[in-house]
Amino acid sequence: MTAALPYWRLSGFYLFYFSLLGATAPFLGLYFAHLGFSSARIGELLAIPMLMRCVAPNIWGWLGDRSGRRLQIVRLGAVCTLATFALIFVDQSYAWLALIMALHAFFWHAVLPQFEVITLAHLGDQAARYSQIRLWGSIGFILAVIALGQLFELYSLDLYPWALVLIMGGIVLASLWVPNALPLARDDMSSDEGFFRQLLNPVMLAFYLSVGLMQLSHGPYYSFQTIYLESLGYSRGLIGQLWALGVVAEVLLFLVMSRILSRYSVRRVLMASFLIAALRWLLLGAFADHLLVLLFAQLLHAATFGSFHAAAIHFVQRRFGPGQQGQGQALYAAMAGTGGALGALYSGYSWSSLGPFCTFAIASLAALAATVIIATHLQEERA
Template identity: 80%
Template sequence: MTALPYWRLSGFYFFYFCLLGATAPFLALYFAHLGFPSARIGELVAIPMLMRCLAPNLWGWLGDYTGRRLAIVRLGAVCTLFSFALILIDKSYAWLALIMALHAFFWHAILSQFEVITLAHLQDQASRYSQIRLWGSIGFIFTVVGLGKLFDWVSLDAYPLAILLIMAGIVAGSGWIPNAQPQTSEDRPDRGGFFRQLRQPGVLAFYLCVGLMQLSHGPYYTFLTIHLEALGYSRGVIGLLWALGVVAEVLLFIVMARVLCYFSLRQVLAASFLLAALRWLLLGTQADHLSVLLFAQLLHAATFGSFHVAAIHFVQRSFGDRQQGQGQALYATLAGVGGALGALYSGYSWNSLGPVWTFVIASLAALAATVIIATRLKEERA
């Protein structure tokens, strides 16, 4: 067995999630800086998520069909950079909508294919996935803290240049990765093709809950920074609050392999959804109390950390080796559908219903996912 390229894989996750750390807290804030109302902000933020409905499945099928997943990752990284660079030309609503769609089409080609490459490198060491993935969380922390401080000192006009610099890091990181292909396993045959595997008990229910989880994140990723600014928090403090959530996520990743030894995937997923429902209620009603806000951010360990790791393991277990790319792509797609719907509804409800009811709707979505996953998913230990 070849040596695991730990730092190369970890380095790519670092730069990839630096980009998420630059967009999740600050993209909506940048659009507000440009003068767009909340409904238009929700639409612009939803466009990249909507592209996850199309792009991951197309690239996932292409990766499974050709086996050239690393080439797709590298092409996606380069095209993401050049597509987003178009923002330097114009900043009208229509032009920004085009940029959001174009760059997201290539950006969403990357992660699902890279997850397959990472798991192929790990082979029978799949429990080490969280130890590699945590570097993505560290990249997120580095970016939200750094940009939060930066935008306390300089104008948000510098935001596009910061994004382009991070995208250049993703391009560089993609060129450093060695290729790997999933190994056919005798104890996990193809089991009749992708759609037959999709109809296994609990699989469709799982994907529905993925969509609900991401829908519930809509107000968080679209309006949390704006919400906290309105409550009087500075951008530097807001960056630290975003980082705190991801620090909790990193700590969870470190112990996640041990957690999965004691609890089934169903138990971990159900707990993640239930804690998400609690978190959105706290953010909607108690965010002006710093102690409650700190606790709510610590719950990110569940709403993203344990949920994501358990979901990746579930997808890997549910599909044969030749359908891994499509399984991971469908996971990204349902997350995109849910995220887009969450951004859209929160954009329209933020002014009409207010922050409290916008987060209450998110909490109800997470609670519905709790019930579905607890009743429809079979017990399975990772």
């Protein structure tokens, strides 16, 4: 890292931001179940913030590209995320929770795409080292799932909203510590093309469709994995450690990701990620009651999120010019949100009617479809 790079300030923001994801992904569905909601209602509530991810990042991305005030958008989003989520202390009815899910997600999803652009601007020609900063987000996720898993092993889930508010406060403080940076103009052809013209390229359409399918395949995992494992007899403390194990594998992969991307094309990395995801969902659906298989499946998170996300971020960064970076990253977030929302919805409805195995089997098919799309549309090129 160069002396000018604010490594710890950028890393600190990722630490807190993904701590919030570590607090919500494993435990939000469990908290809704604690409140007495059915699997269908849980799926609907979890789909709402993902649906907002389809809309909000594009609005904020357009605003960021037009105004250039990305850091101000990050700070505003962090403050409003905290303020709107705090409404959960007013009421916990289904309608009120649905409103809170929508409001806080609208601002939360403003934050990360704009911050990704700021991070890449700080990195400059060292973009391949993005993973070395992003890995601190994974560390934050690990700390959150282990700490909250132990907390809810000992105490009631009634403490859950207070834990989220505390983490959101950390995001606000971290956003105030980060210095601004703007993308530099590039001489490549993509910088001269308009955003929508870029999207008409079949390669771009294929990429974004595969992103949606990958996140759809994660629907059962992010919505019902904790509930599923608890039904199989695993303790909440162990469940938190299992979630953490997957992210530990992700961190280790991030440490070598720059070397992987310098050796293999984005196409190959994405194809491998999708194929491993298809295998992982089948293992979870069929053999989650076997601890050794479950441990192996969690290690595969290194590919189903780690290599996939790092390759996707690099792909977007290379394909869009500086004036479209915010919109490109926002569309990536939006397609991930669309897929995630559909995944949460289908898994919510199929969980009680078809069961865990069929629900995860559908997820596996979605990942295989993404493999075919990437294999037939992306060219071999280095990240």
